[in-house]
Ligand SMILES: Nc1nc2c(ncn2[C@@H]2O[C@H](COP(=O)(O)OP(=O)(O)OP(=O)(O)O)[C@@H](O)[C@H]2O)c(=O)[nH]1
């Protein structure tokens with residue numbers, strides 16, 4: 001054992017030896033991995049711990065399978081804010097780091113894979129709205145069915161590809177392969193036709209760890225591979241590159257519009273917006289306010305997308321992001 005390990009490590013190591021069940025051992029092993037100082041002298045030890053961790057992880061999975069226990073299930077997460085986006089990707093690609101960087105959530109982040117095993121929700125502010133992000137366990141042969149259930153229910157999939165990986169292109173195909181096995185097909189976030197077979201989900205790709213030495217080249221390769229099949233944006237939680245533009249990209253990925261309303265006679269001031277699917281009409285906005293208003297109103301005035309400010313428009317006028325509406329009965 002290398003010298004200069006902290007006393008907490010020695011203490012945890014003793015508990016590890018005394019632990020009986022693989023679950024308990026796995027729990028303590030997590031602590032041990034976090035406690036080892038990262039330098040050349042501990043490299044062998046860290047590799048050794050990772051190996052033990054992988055073995056124990058498998059043991060626990062096997063046991064659960066035998067018992068027929070499916071572990072905890074999280075089949076549904078209530079939608080909040082302007083839209084629900086799942087962070088999806090292979091082990092260790094940086095899902096939890098991204099959630100922690102752009103929301104107040106505090107997910108577990110670790111340099112070893114499979115550190116996330118339950119969903120964590122965070123709200124990402126963008127201008128005057130909030131976008132709901134769900135950090136998920138990774139895609140692998142161990143992925144539990146509820147992970148795919150949550151992916152099927154969300155409004156947009158953010159597929160994370162690690163740009164520091166040896167082959168991001170292969171990672172992309174592996175990730176798409178796992179989704180395909182679960183009968184989930186990803187399409188460009190602009191796609192309108194979401195007809196099956198299986199579940200068709202709108203998606204965009206986030207290239208993570210763009211600060212890594214080969215990241216720029218890997219990004220180019222990935223872009224060439226994807227062509228224009230998906231939008232791809234590069235981010236780094238370390239250098240914060242790309243994080244400033246992420247909100248807009250995710251907002252655009254959601255295909256929604258923000259519409260503001262005011263009463264006749266009130267000043268032109270934008271309060272909190274209604275968020276509706278792109279392509280919604282003024283009648284849809286009225287319905288979002290109140291069902292009766294939708295039946296009752298005669299016309300609306302629009303400030304924003306219309307030809308001139310305050311223009312009178314018909315019930316089927318399609319609203320744009322940022323429009324301010326005034327209903328007249
Ligand atoms: N260089 C660099 N490393 C990063 C970045 N983002 C995350 N990492 C590192 O990548 C490792 C994995 O990060 P996580 O956020 O735990 O990855 P994950 O996808 O949630 O992993 P699992 O939950 O195990 O699937 C950690 O060691 C992070 O510090 C980044 O932008 N740049």
Ligand SMILES: [Mg+2]
Nearest residue numbers: 095096115116
């Ligand atoms: Mg994670």
